[in-house]
Amino acid sequence: MSTQLSVQLYSVRQDFAADPGGTLTRLAGIGFRQAEPYGIVDNLQALREGLTAAGLTAPTAHQQLIGRDLEEVFEAAKVLGVTTVIDPFTQPERWSDPVEVADIAAAINAAAKAAAPHGITVGYHNHWWELKSQLGGRSALEAFADQLDPEVVLEVDTYWSTVGGADTPELLRRLGDRVRAIHVKDGDLAQDTTGQVPAGQGRVPMRDVLAASPSALRVVEFDNYDGDIYDGLSASYAYLTGEAA
Numbered sequence: 001m002s003t004q005l006s007v008q009l010y011s012v013r014q015d016f017a018a019d020p021g022g023t024l025t026r027l028a029g030i031g032f033r034q035a036e037p038y039g040i041v042d043n044l045q046a047l048r049e050g051l052t053a054a055g056l057t058a059p060t061a062h063q064q065l066i067g068r069d070l071e072e073v074f075e076a077a078k079v080l081g082v083t084t085v086i087d088p089f090t091q092p093e094r095w096s097d098p099v100e101v102a103d104i105a106a107a108i109n110a111a112a113k114a115a116a117p118h119g120i121t122v123g124y125h126n127h128w129w130e131l132k133s134q135l136g137g138r139s140a141l142e143a144f145a146d147q148l149d150p151e152v153v154l155e156v157d158t159y160w161s162t163v164g165g166a167d168t169p170e171l172l173r174r175l176g177d178r179v180r181a182i183h184v185k186d187g188d189l190a191q192d193t194t195g196q197v198p199a200g201q202g203r204v205p206m207r208d209v210l211a212a213s214p215s216a217l218r219v220v221e222f223d224n225y226d227g228d229i230y231d232g233l234s235a236s237y238a239y240l241t242g243e244a245a
Helices: 009-018 020-030 044-054 070-080 092-096 098-118 140-145 158-163 168-178 206-212 229-241
Strands: 005-007 060-062 084-087 121-125 153-157 179-184 217-220
Touching: 005 229, 009 020, 009 229, 020 044, 020 229, 044 070, 070 084, 070 098, 084 098, 084 179, 092 098, 098 121, 098 140, 121 179, 140 168, 153 158, 153 168, 158 168, 158 179, 168 179, 168 206, 179 206, 217 229
Parallel strands: 005 217, 060 084, 084 121, 121 153, 153 179, 179 217
Antiparallel strands: none
16 A cells, blocks of 8 residues: 555645755655655755655656746656656636636646656646536536546545535546546545544545545645644554555
8 A cells, every 4th residue: 555655745845845855754754655746846956855865756746837837847857756747726716717627628738748758647636616616517627627638637636626515436436547646635624724634534535535546646635734744644644554445
């Protein structure tokens, strides 16, 4: 299971900014062997040194793609050994307009074409608004997915999809192999980042979520945590390597 687990470095963003190497080493001490960096262009040097020293690899990474210098992004990804670059965010208001959703899909498809010569895959990561917004009787995220080229993948944030009103296990089954990775987080389903707890301790149907996407990389994340973040990450790691399949 450890080879199917990763950790999103946004969870420890303050510590990473202050001490990248020490933070990555501490995550490795929990048991993680993979990490999902964010902002790989801006953090390239710290990640290149810190990941190697901590014995971590980074199969996936978050980096804004729309409106960015894509060659710079994909060169940074290659340096770090990242094989899937995931756009992490687009503005909520865009997801209520079918034309805007089509434009986002076109931009992600264009990024995927630019990534292909580098041997890199492009993906997209959701928040709650892509599920809350309904277009033609289904979620905007699914309408978006239908417009993506086959080589584009999704990283479903299973907490935010649940917050957005989706039956997340059913969503994952409908999206199928398009889902390359999932964000694993739990909590009370507030639309802000409060109330997040370790996996299996909140209102996300975690066992069903994991069963619905068995081959996806599980990326543990907290947007915020009311406690010691390393304790929270350790508890999620224990849940995913112990109780859950």
